[in-house]
Amino acid sequence: MFEDIDILKQKLDQHRPLAPSIVKNLQEDLILRWTYHSNAIEGNTLTLLETKVVLEGITVGGKALREHFEAINHRDAIYYVEDIIRKDEPFSEWQIRNIHQLILKNIDDDNAGRYRQQNVLISGATSNPPDYTLLNDKMAQFVDWYNAEANxxxxxxxxxxxHADFVGIHPFIDGNGRTSRLLMNLELMKAGYPPCVITVENRLAYYEALDQWMAFGQTEKFVQLVANAVLEGFKPYQVVLGI
Incomplete structure (x- = not known):
């Protein structure tokens, strides 16, 4: 499943380190696409171009303040993920809480970075997240699995x-989807792969594949969906570098 992707990664690695101007150009393109699609999946109504101007510091008339904050916050969370990679920090609950805190900043400061204190349903999902009283244990087990087996x-x-295990735990009252996609891409970027941008047009397939994993343990569709999105993630590099 991963052979073609790994060949592309080898070609990309031959061009590393990339020139700072190329890194900046690719980063701006990525932040815009990733922010727009991740927020749109969750119902944000800013268009791609509206997201672009919001990230440039311009207010879009007729759009909710929350939607502006969602764009700005998501960009800041990407910056934080990039900082984690630069500093080679180990995976931790503290890191996860910090990402979530950035996602909900100025939107729901009371719950930003805090595990939920009530039970919730995932709309449309076949399975339910664990009871809120189990969250501390579930998140500790999640990080322990990562440290012992993920590599x-x-x-x-x-x-x-x-991504899938985190969404299954659903530790926060809101912002779990955005946080899970940031954690997924933290892993990909750590390993030198392009981030996986799940597009809003692919939302239904994304939800269905995730539900199959969480409810029935059927992992293939979601892994393939992520692999396909990573393959798409090489295209900007191919345009800029000619690989």
Missing amino acids: QLHPIERAAKV
């Missing part, structure tokens, strides 16, 4: 499992 998986499979 045995291919980076794409590992990233997909981090």
Whole structure:
């Protein structure tokens, strides 16, 4: 499943380190696409171009303040993920809480970075998240699994499992989807792969594949969906570098 992707990664690695101007250009393109699609999946109504101007500091008339904050916050969370990678920090609950705190900043400060204190349903899902009283244990087990076993998986499979297992726990009252996609891409970027941008147009297939994993333990569709999105993630590099 991953052969073509790994060949592309080898070609990309031959161009590393990339020139700062190329890194900046690719980063701006990625942040815009990733922010737009991740927020749109959750119902944010800003268009791609509206997201672009919001990230440039311009207010879009007729759009809710929350939607502006969602764009700005998501960009800041990407910056934080990039900082984690630069500093080579180990995976931790503290890191996860910090990402979530950035996602909900100025939107729901009371719950930002805090595990939920009530039970919730995932709309449309076949299975329910664990009872809120179990969250501390579930999150500790999640990080323990990561530290003990995650490195045995291919980076794409590992990233997909981090995403799916985190969403299954659903530790926060809101912002779990955005946080899970940031954690997934943290894994991919750590390993030198392009981030996986799940597009809003692919939302239904994404939800269905995730539900199959969480409810029935059927992992193949979601891993393939992530792999396909990573393959798409090489296209900007191919345009800029000619690989």
